[in-house]
Amino acid sequence: MTARFARTGSLAALLLIAAAIQATPAAAARTVGAYTSTARAAAADRHSVVTWGASADRMGDAAPDRSYRLIVRTSVAGDDLRIRLSNAFGDRPLTFDSVYAGIRQQGAAVVRGTNRRLTFEGARSVTVPAGATVYSDPLPGRLPAATDLAVSLHTSEAGGPATGHSMAMQTSYAAAGDHTGEEDAAAWTDPIGSWFYLDAISVRTSAATGAVVALGDSITDGWQSTSDLNRRWPDYLARRLRATTGPVKGVANEGISGNKVLADGAGQSALNRLDRDVLSLPGVRTVFLFEGVNDIKAHSGVTAQGMITGYREIIARAHAAGKCVVGATVAPFKGWYEWDTAAESVRQDINQFIRDSGEFDAVTDFDRLLRSPYDRERILPVFDGGDHLHPNDKGMQAMADAVDLKNLDCSSRATNTEPASPTG
Known part of the structure; x- marks a missing residue:
């Protein structure tokens, strides 16, 4: 229509x-x-804005003659959908010979008449060099906010390391052979919990509309939230933004489970993936930095000063790209098996810097929100997902509710700086 x-x-x-x-x-x-x-x-009066994103990582060996139907949730509405395919961790060129996008109906089924082929510079297939990404041509038509989108892609001769996002907290589907153009679910018999090759989706919308990128670890990635219900804290934030008249509508979740600010390991470090996962996305106004607990866990050897140096580099690079940076304090994790008093001391020093230095454009105090009043080194039981580190659904929603939405509209750093939160 x-x-x-x-x-x-x-x-x-x-x-x-x-x-x-x-x-x-x-x-x-x-x-x-x-x-x-x-x-x-x-x-x-219009420009491109990211409506969905997921950080890329190495996924193990790629499978040839494999189709993937990837289920994602949009944040901002717009026209002319474009997807970004990533071969960031591949060691050889990768050809996608059939790519479709449609509205998901239920499971792997697509709403009849919505599954349409995507092209790349007019061609039905595209070869992505090793280490590179590529955008599709715009797909005409309106894409509403909060849409479950099914992106289907096929690779006939894939090999070497695959690129994707391991912990999706969302069921997608795989199949042998090329079934990308099919709208029914008959062939999609292999449910999977990861996204392969797809790392961003954008739409064209008003030039006044922008996006925020959540740069983080497993808490941002959504671990301990309920799968398939979009209850990660960035999802709750997207719901709040849709309900307001403010200009920031897009939300990209660039969390990776186990990720660190300073060192590669579970994904490239925040410093090493900042350009690809954050600054390259269209329409981004603000970087929301909530990361650090994996760096400071017991016996890591990381100091508060080393972390502060890393934070400062992220701030400087984001500012140089014209973005604002909201810093979030590191949440409590006493009771997690890697907690000790030395790690707690580093966490407290880092949080003091985040709150009081004035180097972030604004601060959201997740530590103050999540900690127990009876033991400030522990997460409040009502928010605890069970492992004393990751919040549950209630904790995720409380985190999103704690974000001051005015601080996400950073048109200028001088006018959008929030006074540091008290430490009491």
């Missing part, structure tokens, strides 16, 4: 120009000029 309306609009525009040409030359020039000026003004 949307595509038909788009074609109708284009036809109307062509008829307008044809009518003008049949009139006097002067009238024709005025009419064509007015149409062109209007089109240019409309184009200038």
